[in-house]
Amino acid sequence: MTRLIIRILAALSVIAGLNYVVWRWTASLNWDAWWIAIPLVLAETYSFIDVALFSLTVWRMSEREDPPDAPAGLSVDVFITTYNEEPELVLTTARAALAIHYPHRTWVLDDGARPEMREAVERLGAGYLSRGDEWVGKPRHAKAGNLNNALHETTGEFILILDADQVPYPEILDRTLGYFNDRKVAFVQTPQYFGNVPDSDPLGSQAPLFYGPIQQGKDGWNAAFFCGSNAVLRREALMQLGLTNYVADTERRVGRALAVGQRVVRRARRRPEAGDPKVASLLSRVEAAISEGSRRLAAGDSIGDATYRVQAHVDAAVRTLVAEDLAGVSIDVAALREELGMDSPFDEATEELDEAVERLAARDLSPLGALESVRAVLDALSVERVHEAQPIMPLSTISVTEDMSTSMRLHASGWRSLYHHEILAVGLAPEDLPSMLTQRTRWAQGTVQVMLRESPLLMRGLSWGQRLMYFNTMWSYLSGFAAVVYFAGPLAYLLAGVLPVNAISVDFFARFFPFMLVNQLMFWVAAQGAKTWRGQQYNLALFPTWIKACTTAAANVWFGRPLGFAVTPKARQEGGRPLRLLWPQAIVAALLVMACVVGVVRWVLGLNQGLGTLVNIAWTIFDFALLSVLIGAAKYRGYDPAGESAFQTTKEKK
Template identity: 80%
Template sequence: MSIHAIRIVAALTVVMGLIYITWRWTASLNWDAWWIALPLVAAETYSLIDVALFSLTIWRMSNREVAPTAPQGLTVDVFITTYNEDPELVLETTRAALAIRYPHTTWVLDDGARPEMRAAAERLGAGYVSRGSEWQGKPRHAKAGNLNNALHETQGEYVLILDADQIPRPEILDQTLGYFNNRRVAFVQTPQWFGNVPENDPLGSQAPLFYGPIQQGKDGWNAAFFCGSNAVLRREALMQLGLAGYVEDTERRVSRALTAGRRVLRTARRRPEARDPNVAALLARVEAALAEGSRRLDSGDSFGDATYFVQADVDAAVRTLVARDLEAASADAAALRAELAEFEEEALGDDPAELDAAVDRLVARDLSPLGALESVRALLDAVSVERLHEAQPIMPLSTISVTEDMSTSMRLHASGWRSVYHHEILAVGLAPEDLPSMLTQRLRWAQGTVQVMLRENPLNMRGLSWPQRLMYFATMWSYLSGFAAVVYFAGPLAYLLFGVLPVHALSTAFFERFVPFMVLNQILFVLVAQGAKTWRGQQYSLALFPTWIRACTSAAANVWFGRPLGFAVTPKSRGERRRALPLVWPQAILAVLLIVGCVTGVIRWGFGLSQGLGTVVNIVWAIFDVVLLSVLVGAARYQGYEPRAVADKEEV
């Protein structure tokens, strides 16, 4: 299909959507039923923005038909990441990695530190990397930490990252390394495709829309994502990113500490003990030192220069006050000791939000002069340039999210690097084989994406072009669909059960605006998909609304309040059969309500309690919702993949 035809349909879709949504906001709202009318029009507005972002994405779809020839003599490390996967599964991937044609070194990155895994990998001729003792008691950062550790233990110019279940094809490096002839290319991403998915794809694992038009569209805007596996990355770009991140984070921490220290001292100077001229002079001297430290930092001096003299002045002031044996200060210092220990534990984490919260709590205390000086010293110790709380101060891959890939690629783009999406299946993986495993996987993806949105919103990230910002934001925005889905399910129920219509009336004005927009929207999907089966993805985008809502709320609680998320590895093999119904009870209840609503709507119509047109439209709407939810019936019954040959034999 011509890109020009796709652009015409995309533009018409957005224009018709704008006409429809403008009319909805200005001329159709039923204010007597505002409690459903406003949420519904807000959900429709959300969907229009989603359509507009999708249209922008596919506006410049790339078409990389032939990969550049891979230059000879490059050094490549192949990383196979594993934690608790079946060793035989890891070894199958290792054998395939060793068989890659382009010269390389294969490494098994075992975060489970299993001796039998080391012995098996070395027996095959692969290298083995696990965490050392320096990681004990330090933040591990899950897969990102595993990869960062391996980057410090190896030397290849390029790194191919594979999940434990992704079997690479021998030509994977020949088909990707040529793109690095462009010195600004940081990574090349290839599709994730799964060999254990039946034709009807009951769990929606293949994602042909994302690993196709969406990634090709993002590639056209130089915003293709790194997806965690089946990607080749330039080590230079990653290490540069790690260094830049280290400097930026340390600068932010030091600046925050110097500013907070001045606030602590200003509060302490209001205490009665500070009326002593000698004590007041000490506090003024340290406050001036903090101001000088901030000035040095703003003028570009090193972190050490900005904080060294401040720390010296603080230490001298503390010694002076202790020598004077101020009774009140000594008592306060004893009471403060436990709180400072707690502050240091919180402030030494890698999460900027945790540091800020710890600093705010410390600043809010009413401290004596000695307590204030001890607090300033704790602040400066917490932002030490040495970063002794980290096993590795330099973290090339981002650690702010349970999914390290999106944040890492966004930071690379913001640093001026380029990316490539090569649309060729070069590795075959294993998809989840039951509904519980699939839900675990989707929840983790969504949580990680929302974490990134809340911590590093691309719309505010310096260095990204506006198209790049919108490409990242489009993916983050899509995970808010759970809230819109609730409204779309509630809409027909409001009328069928209670006779409440969110619009004034289902008039000709409504249909002549709504129908063209919906028809064009579906035509756009068909044209862009180019024969790929995308219906399953459309079903799951709404049917998994509880998962998307949980992801948003749990990620927000993690970012804003420090509540842990945990990290669950998606099972790669079929284990004990788990009951699926308890995991989808909201959808089951909703499906029953929709069916009851249809029956009730017919009865109300028969008794003249509702309009004929309104009843028919809402019954059609409810049936459509049930069809969307019905995808979970097949998913719950799915017993796992059976190869065609085995299935044929059983039939005979």
């Protein structure tokens, strides 16, 4: 019955929203104030699309019964990831992991490589893993690299991944492994719940909307996300994904190298030295060999078969030209190595090598230098992938949020996922505003990275429902730009008398209020009593965080600017001035207060309409209600459970 009600409300939300947005575009725009009218209607259109995507999400909310019994005899590794967390925090999680009922092996993956951590972990009887010498000087890929390293050091059929602060319940594997009786299930995600959060949840950590109707809805579309912790994954699925991506990446890079080689040789043929019949013949043979290699690769032949003939012809041509004339060889080779920016082309990281290949394609080389360059590039792009610490990377390394990218790739490969809506581990949420902002920024940056590098709308293998479920989450982080417009709307009218719509009329109220009311009712019913207001507040109040995340992620993807990986502090950070982090919101709040005062004065003086003034003051009051969450956030100094253990009382709180 609940699902039917949700579907009715979802349909009504979309219909009412479409009615409002179409009217706004076709009949209400104040073109005399286009500079605010157009941004506002674009922001409203963005919000309507957001509502439509949420409506689609909850349309298929899963309603799972008790999970199947866990089959006996499965081998399971429990991974606890850590970098710089306090040893006692990690050991608390390790002790709980060792107490899990289902037979398993517990491993602490210490990316900080701390000797004292190794000693303490081994005293508990758990396994300890850190990276070896093969990672020195190679891209580390943050948490994804830590997990990928551990996958190559262990053998369990299934892996339970826990963050350092996520203390598991003993029954976590008994409640999740039964789902893997379906051979197509790649992972089972459970909620992330935090035991150090008061009922007021001042930092909005619990996310009951996401770990509730959103994940349940995505589950109905076979698009539940892997969220980095509290999830059980099938090793076979991860390793298959790693192999598939390895082959696809190698084919892409070799194909690109062949295309660049073709361009380099063609440029060399235009040089005066190529007028020599023997040189021209050699270049023609190499060009034909490269074309043949490209055709073989496109036809699905192995990379070795596709490149062997090219390499053989290039090697033979280089030897012939060297035998004819050694002049310029050392100069060309030295220039090539300088162009690639390395002592040896075999030691370069992926992005830097790709840039070097592009620069190489634009060089004007002698015939011998061209052939030597083509040979060096083909060698540098060998199937060994020596620019990485290990050739197979099962978890995605294209983003600081490896979890979403990995789950999207698994779905595109035909694997299934499940969301089990039961709290089976309890973690620690940020206990101060700076830590929370660090966490939210990383989440948003990683999500935008994935959107720009591997858009779900273009990824092959995903169903249309899966595409929209992933896109919905990515789309939501663009809300910061819409928020700026929503603040600017009432400011424009109250301060200057500029109305973005033709008039505040019956047509406006008759379309706007039904849309808002049915939309909020849908959220309330879908949440099934969960407190979602805090999430709605932060969606608008953190607009500078979302804007910063979008711009920095775009700069990273498009221009190669470093992003880094910031670990969320698990304990309250002493000192600092959290209020200085909120200066954009403070400026907006001050402007809104000033606008209300000025608006009333203009109304008294007859410069503003009475109805327009009241509507826009009500708008500012709503904005204040959303921004007010930051007052409690700035004053928050951590959870005080009155002497009780947060972990011990979690089930009682629920």
